[in-house]
Amino acid sequence: MPEALALKDHSGESRVFLERAAIGFAFFVFLTLLLVARLFYLQIIQHDVYATLSDKNRISVEAVPPVRGLIYDRNGELIADNVPSLNLTITIELVDNLDQTLAKIDDLIGLSEDEIAAFYRRLKRQHRPYEPIPVLFKLSAEEHARIAVNEYSIPGVQVAAKLVRHYPKGALMAHAVGSVRRMNESDARRLDSVAYSGTNHIGKIGVEKHYENLLLGKVGYQRVESNARGVVMQEIDSLDPVPGKNLKLHVDSSLQAAASAALGNRRGTIVAIEPATGGILALVSKPSYDPNLFVTGIDQATYAELRDSPDVPLFNRAVQGQYEPGSTIKPFLGLAGLVTGIVDTDYHITDPGWYQLPNEERLYRDWNWHASGLGGHGEVNLDKAIYRSCNVYFYNLAVKLGIDHIHDHLTLFGFGKNTALDLPEARSGLLPSAQWKRESRGLPWYPGDTVNIGIGQGDMLVTPLQLVTAVALLANRGQWRAPRMLMEGDVIVNSRSNMKDVDLVPQFVWDSIISAMEKVVHRGNQGFGENGTAWAYIGQDIPYRMAGKSGTAQVVGIRQGEEYDEEELTERQRKHAWFVAFAPIENPQIALAVLIENGGGGSAMAAPVARQVIDHYLEGIQTNQVSQR
Amino acid sequence: MLLIAVYFFGDEVNGSKRWLRIPNVIGFQPSEIMKLVLPMILAWYFHDRHLPPKKRHVFWAVVIILLPAALIVRQPDLGTALIICASGVLVLLLAGISWRFVFGTLGVGVLSAPAIWFLLQDYQQRRILTFLNPERDPLGDGWNIIQSKTAIGSGGLSGKGLFEGTQSHLDFLPESQTDFIIAVLAEELGLLGVVVLLIMYILLVGRGTIMAIQAQDTFGRLLGGTITFTFFVYVFVNIGMVSGVLPVVGVPLPLVSSGGTSILTLFSGFGILMSIHTHRRIML
Numbered sequence: 001m002p003e004a005l006a007l008k009d010h011s012g013e014s015r016v017f018l019e020r021a022a023i024g025f026a027f028f029v030f031l032t033l034l035l036v037a038r039l040f041y042l043q044i045i046q047h048d049v050y051a052t053l054s055d056k057n058r059i060s061v062e063a064v065p066p067v068r069g070l071i072y073d074r075n076g077e078l079i080a081d082n083v084p085s086l087n088l089t090i091t092i093e094l095v096d097n098l099d100q101t102l103a104k105i106d107d108l109i110g111l112s113e114d115e116i117a118a119f120y121r122r123l124k125r126q127h128r129p130y131e132p133i134p135v136l137f138k139l140s141a142e143e144h145a146r147i148a149v150n151e152y153s154i155p156g157v158q159v160a161a162k163l164v165r166h167y168p169k170g171a172l173m174a175h176a177v178g179s180v181r182r183m184n185e186s187d188a189r190r191l192d193s194v195a196y197s198g199t200n201h202i203g204k205i206g207v208e209k210h211y212e213n214l215l216l217g218k219v220g221y222q223r224v225e226s227n228a229r230g231v232v233m234q235e236i237d238s239l240d241p242v243p244g245k246n247l248k249l250h251v252d253s254s255l256q257a258a259a260s261a262a263l264g265n266r267r268g269t270i271v272a273i274e275p276a277t278g279g280i281l282a283l284v285s286k287p288s289y290d291p292n293l294f295v296t297g298i299d300q301a302t303y304a305e306l307r308d309s310p311d312v313p314l315f316n317r318a319v320q321g322q323y324e325p326g327s328t329i330k331p332f333l334g335l336a337g338l339v340t341g342i343v344d345t346d347y348h349i350t351d352p353g354w355y356q357l358p359n360e361e362r363l364y365r366d367w368n369w370h371a372s373g374l375g376g377h378g379e380v381n382l383d384k385a386i387y388r389s390c391n392v393y394f395y396n397l398a399v400k401l402g403i404d405h406i407h408d409h410l411t412l413f414g415f416g417k418n419t420a421l422d423l424p425e426a427r428s429g430l431l432p433s434a435q436w437k438r439e440s441r442g443l444p445w446y447p448g449d450t451v452n453i454g455i456g457q458g459d460m461l462v463t464p465l466q467l468v469t470a471v472a473l474l475a476n477r478g479q480w481r482a483p484r485m486l487m488e489g490d491v492i493v494n495s496r497s498n499m500k501d502v503d504l505v506p507q508f509v510w511d512s513i514i515s516a517m518e519k520v521v522h523r524g525n526q527g528f529g530e531n532g533t534a535w536a537y538i539g540q541d542i543p544y545r546m547a548g549k550s551g552t553a554q555v556v557g558i559r560q561g562e563e564y565d566e567e568e569l570t571e572r573q574r575k576h577a578w579f580v581a582f583a584p585i586e587n588p589q590i591a592l593a594v595l596i597e598n599g600g601g602g603s604a605m606a607a608p609v610a611r612q613v614i615d616h617y618l619e620g621i622q623t624n625q626v627s628q629r
Numbered sequence: 630m631l632l633i634a635v636y637f638f639g640d641e642v643n644g645s646k647r648w649l650r651i652p653n654v655i656g657f658q659p660s661e662i663m664k665l666v667l668p669m670i671l672a673w674y675f676h677d678r679h680l681p682p683k684k685r686h687v688f689w690a691v692v693i694i695l696l697p698a699a700l701i702v703r704q705p706d707l708g709t710a711l712i713i714c715a716s717g718v719l720v721l722l723l724a725g726i727s728w729r730f731v732f733g734t735l736g737v738g739v740l741s742a743p744a745i746w747f748l749l750q751d752y753q754q755r756r757i758l759t760f761l762n763p764e765r766d767p768l769g770d771g772w773n774i775i776q777s778k779t780a781i782g783s784g785g786l787s788g789k790g791l792f793e794g795t796q797s798h799l800d801f802l803p804e805s806q807t808d809f810i811i812a813v814l815a816e817e818l819g820l821l822g823v824v825v826l827l828i829m830y831i832l833l834v835g836r837g838t839i840m841a842i843q844a845q846d847t848f849g850r851l852l853g854g855t856i857t858f859t860f861f862v863y864v865f866v867n868i869g870m871v872s873g874v875l876p877v878v879g880v881p882l883p884l885v886s887s888g889g890t891s892i893l894t895l896f897s898g899f900g901i902l903m904s905i906h907t908h909r910r911i912m913l
Contacts, residue, residue: 013725013847013850014842014850016681016725017723017725017841017842017850017851017854018842020722020723020725020854021723021838021841021842021854024719024722024723024838024854024858025834025835025838028831028834028858028861028865029831031861031865032827032830032831032865034874035827035865035868035869035872036823036824036827038869038872038873038874039781039815039820039823039824039868039872040820042778042781042782042872043781043782043784043785043786043815043819043820044785044786044820046782047782047783047785047786049782050778050779050781050782050783051782051783051785053779053782053783061772061775
């Protein structure tokens with residue numbers, strides 16, 4: 001340091017500094033002269049232009065919001081429309097006394113505390129001068145008239161018609177299409193305020209959310225000159241808004257209605273897929289709600305009722321609900337057994353009605369276990385294990401496969417992953433593995449865990465959408481089609497899943513599994529303990545070939561310490577009924593999953609619902625073909 | 630006395646330097662403080678080194694500039710980041726960095742601009758276009774510029790008279806007390822008023838430059854010069870932006886715009902400048 005100081009050339013430095021400072025200062029004087037030149041140009045040369053603009057007239061820019069894209073079902077039926085709504089707005093710059101104005105509006109047509117608070121929140125957001133801020137939506141004709149008569153006494157208050165979203169099918173399509181809602185604070189902060197100027201709504205759920213960018217369109221503007229009284233004198237320039245793109249979905253309104261009717265008032269869900277495309281034909285989750293309530297604003301009481309209902313109508317069971325798959329997992333495990341060669345189609349066990357791990361006391365029971373020792377399925381191969389839904393066979397198979405094989409094979413079918421292309425709420429379920437258990441619970445994987453997985457119990461969770469996607473993959477004999485809502489247009493591809501076709505499975509394996517699932521429905525008149533589990537309920541007069549599998553899932557939703565009254569407890573603790581199916585077997589047109597919450601037995605409760613839905617769809621296709629001829 | 634003052638500043642600078650490297654702290658409002666602290670750090674960095682600076686020292690100086698600038702860009706506050714970069718570059722210029730280096734860097738930047746342009750995403754390109762030409766976007770930034778130009782232009786030679794401005798008082802003009810206040814001034818006092826203001830600014834800058842030249846040590850010189858020159862950059866960028874020759878970046882007009890922190894920074898700057906001047910006399 002001292003050497004550096006000693007060698008410092010002080011006079012040289014200050015000479016350089018002097019030179020630089022002088023150059024800098026001269027440059028600044030030059031820049032200042034540039035500014036003066038610019039101001040001279042604006043204030044002297046162009047003075048007349050601007051003086052006219054400023055004195056006589058005012059220029060204002062109005063955002064012209066784009067029309068939101070419409071949504072159609074696969075048959076061209078409209079499922080999301082835009083209808084005019086009369087909105088009351090306040091242009092704050094024209095108001096002398098805001099409190100008085102609001103009080104006056106309250107006098108005329110009523111204005112609640114909530115609505116006033118919401119208005120103040122909107123007012124606080126960034127907005128352009130002279131931009132009308134909405135106060136009330138969806139005025140009736142009478143309310144409009146009352147405001148119109150008194151308009152002279154409340155300057156700045158206006159009623160204007162604006163297009164808002166309308167869902168003509170109401171609650172029927174709520175979970176399939178999603179909905180738009182009014183923008184809230186965090187939306188307003190997050191979104192591009194220009195792109196959304198003049199727009200009060202944003203797609204919040206489902207397809208409306210996923211395709212927001214396509215549906216929104218591009219905002220236009222209109223620059224107008226108005227005189228001091230606010231009367232528009234002329235339009236200076238304008239840019240037309242570009243309407244949002246119309247979307248066509250795979251969903252079939254008539255099938256959706258049939259599925260909803262088949263479920264009736266029960267809590268549950270039905271998802272149907274076209275196996276060839278992965279297109280979702282129906283997505284029903286019950287109970288549902290009317291999405292139109294949210295578009296123009298829902299009152300607190302109604303919202304609280306929806307939110308707090310024990311039936312959770314706002315919850316989309318089809319994509320968010322995560323349930324144990326129960327016995328519906330068996331065909332997939334059977335497939336894993338055949339593919340790995342750990343069992344073949346002849347391999348059989350003798351089922352006494354229970355299963356025991358070596359060196360363990362615990363009995364894992366079959367569903368027809370009986371204390372007399374007369375239960376069980378006797379001699380069982382894979383075929384029978386599927387159509388009779390034999391637990392002991394699959395306890396044994398699961399243990400022979402081991403958790404690693406099970407995990408790898410079920411992964412191929414999309415379990416434990418979110419593979420939905422355009423359903424933003426979809427969840428990924430849970431496909432347990434030894435690694436997962438170690439990481440999440442800090443526990444080793446026990447053989448007993450594998451036994452439970454054999455019948456789709458324990459920790460494994462699937463969403464109905466995942467299950468139907470896996471069934472469609474079976475129907476396609478390994479051809480992977482990611483589930484999707486959008487039929488036409490560019491699907492915004494979701495890179496979360498890199499699913500592939502399952503092409504290493506020999507043809508005979510597909511044949512065996514599908515044939516066993518066919519027997520679930522069609523094998524009948526074979527005597528006690530020999531018929532397909534669903535035959536008695538749906539298989540006796542069926543005009544086409546259907547492959548199916550029933551299941552029951554234990555209720556996992558009951559949190560510890562939660563209190564129900566006695567009646568409620570028994571009802572809500574009943575098992576969920578599953579049925580998955582596809583048909584016709586030779587040319588699969590539809591795959592579906594039905595889940596009835598607390599419904600009881602899958603074959604008895606869920607299979608008839610599945611049959612009704614498939615009947616409806618295949619009849620529809622037939623009538624179409626006939627009418628086309 | 631001067632040594633004590635320098636040590637005093639030095640401590641503060643070193644403290645700030647370390648404090649800066651904790652990136653999360655930049656979260657609240659140190660960007661304002663940085664407008665002063667960065668020139669201090671750089672002046673301190675150069676004050677006991679050979680000038681003109683060697684390449685190695687220039688490299689570290691650039692790092693010292695870009696570090697806070699990058700953090701502030703991420704806030705995001707592009708305007709302040711640019712001002713801070715500008716003040717850092719001014720220190721380098723005043724320290725006597727070679728012109729060849731300056732123009733070389735500029736040249737490389739200009740030449741590589743087209744390449745960078747094609748690397749950008751579509752929406753980024755659009756944003757830059759709007760940034761360069763706000764009238765493309767009359768619902769966003771364009772609105773402000775259209776209104777401020779109307780306000781300025783309608784002012785004419787002598788203006789509409791104090792408090793008579795129609796644009797500003799009818800709320801057409803946004804931010805009329807902060808960033809766009811020069812438009813109000815131009816509307817109400819006209820070209821003459823603005824020119825008088827500009828002359829006062831130039832006198833102030835000239836006086837600051839002389840004070841910096843008269844400083845006896847490198848630290849004082851560099852710091853004084855940079856404070857003065859940065860002051861002018863504010864003036865130029867603000868008026869340029871409001872009159873529609875520069876893109877809109879949020880920069881206040883010094884000594885005129887209302888706003889607590891910027892005033893504080895500004896007066897601290899002048900305080901330092903005067904302190905540099907005062908201590909010179911004592912040393913003589």
